[in-house]
Amino acid sequence: MDLCELRKKLDGGDIGAVELTKEYLDRIKRFDGEINSYITVCEAEAIAQAEAAQQVIDKGGSKPMTGIPLSVKDNICTNGVRTTCASRMLEDHIPIYDASAVSRLKNENFVMLGKTNMDEFAMGGSSQTSYFGGPKNPYNTGYVTGGSSGGAAASVAAGLCAAALGSDTGGSVRQPSAFCGVTGLKPTYGTVSRWGLIAFASSLDQIGVCALSAADAGYVLNSICGRDCNDATTSPIPSGGYTSAVGSDISGIRIGVPKEFLDGSTDEVKAAVLEAAEYYRSLGCTVKECSLPSLEYAVSAYYLISSAEAASNLSRFDGIKYGHRSGLGEDYNELIKSSRSEGFGREVKRRIMLGNYALCSGYYDAYYNNARRIRTQIRKEYADIFSECDVILTPTAPSPAYRIGVQENDPVKMYQADICTVTVNIAGLPAISTTCGYSAEGMPIGMSLIGRAFDEKTIIAVCDRFERDHERRECVL
Amino acid sequence: MRYQPVIGLEIHCELLTNSKVFCTCQNEFGGSENTRVCPRCSGMPGTLPLLNQGAVRLAAKAGFATNCTVNGYSSFDRKNYFYPDLPKAYQITQFEHPICTDGHIDVAGGKRIRINRIHIEEDAGKLVHDDYEGVSLADYNRCGVPLIEIVTEPDFRSAEEVQDFVTQIAQRLKYAGVCDARMEQGSLRVDVNISIMPFGSEEFGTRAEIKNLNSVKSIGRAIEYEIQRQSEILDGGGKVVQETRRYNENRDDTKPLRSKEEAHDYRYFPEPDIPPVLLSEEDIEAIRKEMPELPHERSKRYTEEYGLPADDASLLTAQKEFSDFYDEAAASEPEYRMISNLMLGEVSHLLNETGSDITEVKFSPAELAKTAKLAADGTVSKGAAKEIVSIMFKDGGDPRRIAQEHGFIMDTDASGLDEVIDKVLAENADAAEKYKNGNAKLFGFIMGQAIKACGKSANPALIKEALNKKLQ
Numbered sequence: 007m008d009l010c011e012l013r014k015k016l017d018g019g020d021i022g023a024v025e026l027t028k029e030y031l032d033r034i035k036r037f038d039g040e041i042n043s044y045i046t047v048c049e050a051e052a053i054a055q056a057e058a059a060q061q062v063i064d065k066g067g068s069k070p071m072t073g074i075p076l077s078v079k080d081n082i083c084t085n086g087v088r089t090t091c092a093s094r095m096l097e098d099h100i101p102i103y104d105a106s107a108v109s110r111l112k113n114e115n116f117v118m119l120g121k122t123n124m125d126e127f128a129m130g131g132s133s134q135t136s137y138f139g140g141p142k143n144p145y146n147t148g149y150v151t152g153g154s155s156g157g158a159a160a161s162v163a164a165g166l167c168a169a170a171l172g173s174d175t176g177g178s179v180r181q182p183s184a185f186c187g188v189t190g191l192k193p194t195y196g197t198v199s200r201w202g203l204i205a206f207a208s209s210l211d212q213i214g215v216c217a218l219s220a221a222d223a224g225y226v227l228n229s230i231c232g233r234d235c236n237d238a239t240t241s242p243i244p245s246g247g248y249t250s251a252v253g254s255d256i257s258g259i260r261i262g263v264p265k266e267f268l269d270g271s272t273d274e275v276k277a278a279v280l281e282a283a284e285y286y287r288s289l290g291c292t293v294k295e296c297s298l299p300s301l302e303y304a305v306s307a308y309y310l311i312s313s314a315e316a317a318s319n320l321s322r323f324d325g326i327k328y329g330h331r332s333g334l335g336e337d338y339n340e341l342i343k344s345s346r347s348e349g350f351g352r353e354v355k356r357r358i359m360l361g362n363y364a365l366c367s368g369y370y371d372a373y374y375n376n377a378r379r380i381r382t383q384i385r386k387e388y389a390d391i392f393s394e395c396d397v398i399l400t401p402t403a404p405s406p407a408y409r410i411g412v413q414e415n416d417p418v419k420m421y422q423a424d425i426c427t428v429t430v431n432i433a434g435l436p437a438i439s440t441t442c443g444y445s446a447e448g449m450p451i452g453m454s455l456i457g458r459a460f461d462e463k464t465i466i467a468v469c470d471r472f473e474r475d476h477e478r479r480e481c482v483l
Numbered sequence: 484m485r486y487q488p489v490i491g492l493e494i495h496c497e498l499l500t501n502s503k504v505f506c507t508c509q510n511e512f513g514g515s516e517n518t519r520v521c522p523r524c525s526g527m528p529g530t531l532p533l534l535n536q537g538a539v540r541l542a543a544k545a546g547f548a549t550n551c552t553v554n555g556y557s558s559f560d561r562k563n564y565f566y567p568d569l570p571k572a573y574q575i576t577q578f579e580h581p582i583c584t585d586g587h588i589d590v591a592g593g594k595r596i597r598i599n600r601i602h603i604e605e606d607a608g609k610l611v612h613d614d615y616e617g618v619s620l621a622d623y624n625r626c627g628v629p630l631i632e633i634v635t636e637p638d639f640r641s642a643e644e645v646q647d648f649v650t651q652i653a654q655r656l657k658y659a660g661v662c663d664a665r666m667e668q669g670s671l672r673v674d675v676n677i678s679i680m681p682f683g684s685e686e687f688g689t690r691a692e693i694k695n696l697n698s699v700k701s702i703g704r705a706i707e708y709e710i711q712r713q714s715e716i717l718d719g720g721g722k723v724v725q726e727t728r729r730y731n732e733n734r735d736d737t738k739p740l741r742s743k744e745e746a747h748d749y750r751y752f753p754e755p756d757i758p759p760v761l762l763s764e765e766d767i768e769a770i771r772k773e774m775p776e777l778p779h780e781r782s783k784r785y786t787e788e789y790g791l792p793a794d795d796a797s798l799l800t801a802q803k804e805f806s807d808f809y810d811e812a813a814a815s816e817p818e819y820r821m822i823s824n825l826m827l828g829e830v831s832h833l834l835n836e837t838g839s840d841i842t843e844v845k846f847s848p849a850e851l852a853k854t855a856k857l858a859a860d861g862t863v864s865k866g867a868a869k870e871i872v873s874i875m876f877k878d879g880g881d882p883r884r885i886a887q888e889h890g891f892i893m894d895t896d897a898s899g900l901d902e903v904i905d906k907v908l909a910e911n912a913d914a915a916e917k918y919k920n921g922n923a924k925l926f927g928f929i930m931g932q933a934i935k936a937c938g939k940s941a942n943p944a945l946i947k948e949a950l951n952k953k954l955q
């Protein structure tokens with residue numbers, strides 16, 4: 007059932023908001039011990055919110071998200087509910103304010119089931135760096151969920167929420183959505199306020215949506231988008247209406263397929279994406295090969311920029327004001343050192359070191375400044391492609407989900423796996439990932455549709471069309 | 484050996500905005516600890532800075548006050564370092580693209596001091612060390628207080644130039660409403676970079692940076708001390724170490740704070756949370772139009788249009804309110820010189836004596852102007868005018884009425900004067916005789932006696948005339 011339909015059923019009294027929430031809470035109890043998609047489940051709060059939502063519905067004042075149970079990634083601040091970033095550093099951190107995206111949903115009386123698991127501080131592509139233990143892929147619990155919004159994607163795939171808020175810095179909504187066989191939408195930079203999103207890389211971070219369909223993702227985005235005076239980087243352009251083109255005729259749409267993205271992908275992934283391209287061609291879309299020559303530098307540029315910003319963003323966690331404080335340290339320097347050494351995990355420390363290194367006065371030009379130049383170049387190459395195409399089709403990841411434990415000790419290989427997604431963040435563009443096939447092992451394969459800035463409407467419509475004609479395999483829990 | 488000092492300044496000024504630079508907390512001085520703190524300025528996870536546009540306008544005004552170019556494009560950067568008084572562990576500042584560049588101020592002697600840049604940044608909090616309990620506590624009230632930093636070129640060659648520059652900066656910023664420039668409260672803080680080199684040399688020596696200078700006087704003393712200290716090192720064959728030193732007012736010396744070896748690499752990079760500040764030509768022009776007349780401009784007007792001596796003009800303009808008072812008085816009666824004399828004489832004297840401010844006096848600028856007019860047109864004597872000011876200062880009142888009530892109106896007819904003068908000359912026959920015999924000095928004495936005898940309404944001009952006649 008999609009969210010539009012769920013809305014009708016809630017408003018029509020066919021489904022009660024409290025029952026609905028209890029059903030999800032019950033499923034979480036039954037299945038999440040294995041999946042581990044939630045770090046915190048808010049049972050009492052969720053039921054209270056559902057009761058409040060029902061009252062609003064009964065009075066006929068419901069809004070799109072009233073009574074709809076969502077999960078929220080644990081790097082999005084929730085007033086009074088601990089927000090850990092899956093880190094020991096914030097194990098007991100309880101924010102005193104709501105992220106803007108959350109307060110907008112609260113204004114519509116949504117229900118928050120809980121906070122989802124992730125890579126520590128969103129740094130990773132498997133969610134295995136979580137201090138609370140990694141989540142497992144609902145299609146096969148021996149496999150990773152992808153990341154960093156692994157908990158969000160898994161919670162949607164396993165039916166442990168109606169949809170999920172995630173965050174995407176270099177593919178963190180799209181890639182786990184691909185691995186878990188759901189739809190992941192990363193909006194244009196500046197569409198959703200970052201106020202209350204605990205920053206990883208400020209110039210790349212964007213809150214996104216994991217959902218069961220493109221239409222659902224657009225439905226949720228309608229309620230969280232828009233200019234926010236608390237975040238100066240939000241744009242005045244976004245104004246909702248993201249599902250308005252759903253169901254319209256997409257023939258004549260020009261779809262570009264950049265060859266560089268397919269080169270590094272597995273045969274199964276390549277075949278599935280090319281098959282999707284054929285499908286679009288059969289609908290009357292123009293499909294043509296295009297090129298993003300700077301892709302080979304994209305991963306390096308992404309890791310330099312994101313790690314530099316992360317090193318600075320994470321400096322505030324010094325154990326002095328909030329977060330983990332070490333019992334060791336005679337003076338403030340020692341205290342900060344030991345609090346950070348104990349509070350952060352390995353991957354986070356690696357990024358902090360990398361970022362600080364890239365910003366050091368002797369290396370700044372060679373690393374950080376070069377990365378900025380590549381960023382400018384990638385933006386230009388995208389602009390060139392969009393002068394001839396409306397949508398760009400790529401794989402979401404070079405391979406489907408892999409077995410837990412396989413890539414953990416090879417960070418460079420892990421980083422390279424982000425090649426299909428990072429350019430979208432570097433250029434600030436919107437993209438949506440959906441399932442375009444399944445591997446021999448039965449794991450979902452994802453494709454991504456990238457759009458022009460602030461043109462989520464088109465990629466949602468194009469993605470929706472594909473989903474209508476391709477059935478999603480339910481996962482068996 | 485005598486050396487030539489080479490000095491450059493970094494001046495931090497707190498901006499007079501209502502709220503802090505990146506949040507809506509009040510921007511005030513004092514108060515109990517951590518009472519003006521919010522998630523934003525305490526660096527809570529997930530918060531973002533929100534640029535105060537008022538701070539941008541004031542920074543631009545500081546630029547206009549110092550002949551800088553106000554840039555249409557400026558942007559923020561992060562300066563990263565750990566210190567417990569800095570909650571985000573980075574300071575938001577303008578590194579690559581400051582809001583103002585390329586300014587100058589001319590100091591006494593006509594020398595031009597170049598200003599490299601003025602940029603906007605946020606202040607840090609304060610650490611309070613409690614030695615008794617053995618703990619350090621952080622007060623974040625000052626976190627995010629808006630600052631500008633004015634950076635000069637190393638153009639100063641003497642303490643006097645520096646002192647004049649700092650005095651002018653403080654005056655101009657106060658005039659423009661940018662900063663209240665209270666050095667003792669730290670709202671204007673000066674760091675002095677100083678090195679020395681042999682006279683005639685072109686090559687600068689190794690510099691030391693002196694912090695904690697909280698008055699113009701301290702700046703002068705610290706510079707003199709530092710010149711002495713560095714000279715002794717060089718004379719003894721040693722080398723000056725590049726370091727930061729702290730001036731101690733009580734001991735009147737400087738001591739090292741931290742050396743360059745421990746200096747940070749601040750790892751600056753563009754602040755991704757704040758879009759660049761774009762000011763159109765119209766925006767910049769609109770801010771320029773809000774600029775008041777600055778002290779040096781006023782001073783020039785006083786000398787050129789009002790014919791005041793330069794020293795008087797600069798004394799009048801030292802404080803904006805004082806100068807505003809003068810301007811208003813001068814506008815009501817064009818007795819420029821007389822009003823100036825009264826303000827710099829009796830009024831200043833009374834203000835100093837009572838420790839009060841020109842904004843608190845009981846008479847209006849128009850009343851002071853009227854007093855000046857009474858003196859100028861000979862209705863009262865200059866001495867009486869001072870007394871009128873003194874009476875108005877105490878109780879207020881209309882100057883003409885005071886003059887009448889106190890009998891200050893000078894006699895204008897000479898009838899009866901002869902009689903009084905004859906009496907005075909008779910009583911001082913000895914002095915009169917000596918004067919006539921050539922002791923010219925005694926005229927003043929006789930004149931004094933005559934004025935005394937005539938009482939409050941004595942008209943010195945008439946008395947002088949009559950005396951001259953009789954003593955011929």
Ligand SMILES: [Zn+2]
Binds near residue numbers: 506521627
């Ligand atoms: Zn604040």
